[in-house]
Amino acid sequence: MDYHTKKLLGLTDKNFQFPENWLESRTINHLTTHFIHARLDYTPKACSKCGIKNEGQIIKNGTHKTKVQLLPLRSVPTFLSLKRTRFLCKECGATFNAKTPLVEENCYISRELKQKIAMDLA
Numbered sequence: 001m002d003y004h005t006k007k008l009l010g011l012t013d014k015n016f017q018f019p020e021n022w023l024e025s026r027t028i029n030h031l032t033t034h035f036i037h038a039r040l041d042y043t044p045k046a047c048s049k050c051g052i053k054n055e056g057q058i059i060k061n062g063t064h065k066t067k068v069q070l071l072p073l074r075s076v077p078t079f080l081s082l083k084r085t086r087f088l089c090k091e092c093g094a095t096f097n098a099k100t101p102l103v104e105e106n107c108y109i110s111r112e113l114k115q116k117i118a119m120d121l122a
């Protein structure tokens with residue numbers, strides 16, 4: 001995916017990787033829905049549980065699939081199908097998922113969509 005497309009979609013986090021066929025359109029209840037496929041991966045600087053600086057103690061430990069609702073694109077409901085890397089800290093034994101500023105932890109609605117909902121309610 002080129003930079004301008006990322007910018008239009010609001011997916012500029014440099015830790016996102018997109019497959020060649022990143023867009024999938026599915027018909028759910030007679031309604032077209034867009035799914036944007038992406039992978040979130042990086043090397044963490046520190047453990048998010050015990051805080052130890054990563055000097056090789058934090059290893060990649062599979063992936064965790066999440067679905068994040070984005071703002072609709074041209075009125076079409078749009079989701080980010082995001083595969084996050086799962087990390088394991090050998091120091092404390094904790095596991096945690098890769099994070100992105102796009103969405104708060106354990107939340108399935110993007111920050112932008114949250115803001116839009118708050119604005120519509122106001």
Ligand SMILES: [Zn+2]
Pocket residue numbers: 047048049050051052089090091092093094
């Ligand atoms: Zn740890």
